[in-house]
Amino acid sequence: MFVIPLSDTLPAELRPLEPWQAEEFLAHMDRGRENVGQFIGFADRSTDLESARATLQRYADRAAADTGRIFGIWLDGTLVGGVMYANFDAAAGNCEIGVWAEPAGEGLGLISAGVRHLLEHALVTRGMQRADWYSSTLNARSRAVAQRVGMRLDGVLRSYYPYGGVRHDKEVWSILADEWRAGDQRPGR
Template sequence: MFVHVVDEEIYLKLVDQNDAVRLFELTDRSRSHLKKWLPWLNDTNSVNNTMQYIKESRDSFAKHKSMNTAIIYRDEIVGVAGFNEFDWNNRTGSIGYWLDQHYTGRGIIVRSAGALTNFAFTELKMNRVEIRAAKENVKSRAVAERLGFQLEGFIREAEWLYDHFVDHAVYGMLSREWKGFRF
């Protein structure tokens, strides 16, 4: 099983069926917080929906298409971070993340995304890592900026978010630009 230590407080582990109840609880209690920026909340109404997500994530990982990990902070699952997709032909990966609202403001996502970026360049030998966020999602965009990703532009109406389209800000980091991440 994939486990990656981020620091003394955080590690990432591949999501598995044993995480379903906790992940659903986090999703449910942070629903209104997450719904501002994530399009899948209406489709996650039960532990069974979360179990299906985990099954699909594991299948996609086995096919080397993506990698979704549970964020473990001080021995508690607090969210998910990982690679939404890999493009092995072009050696690129796209990072995504979400965090329970009760754990925001502690640098958990920045540290997790930094560790994933480092992993992509050092272990997976990727050339490029991308982070996309809704243009108006200032907190998510700040993660990419804090890690030194370059704002490359905007994609107009890139995602349908329940009742409207949102533009995406696209951030990129190249392996030759990455200097690592330290607090």
């Protein structure tokens, strides 16, 4: 297993999130369900130990197939959020990054730091061409992360999907490999 420090000033780290951690993941979902569940569907689907394990197993299966992966963010030993490749298509050279956090993980720069590591891995290590970011136009925190890591708004898909009894407009953000390599958002810079 690997651990990536996310802050010089906080005891925060990025690690793979795996099915054996379902109990910890469920406790995290329970603490942040109201916050996370506003925009992230697996908060509604992970309501007991079995369903939490199933959520993590789906990502373990996707990691084995090289089509997705989920990572947790721990602050002082407590799971407070995460980042993921919601989709990872190495053959096409495209991926989609997603994030979530309970209130204890917000406003500390940890989500942005985690996203930077995923972008570096996808666009530099794996040689992908494009990383996408999709979010509801109502999700200002998500939009701020996309902007913070140097993504550009490609457009808005109006009334694109139903969630929580509301039709949401979906923002489409992206960053290309050349933009990422030329930018100053890369880890260690």
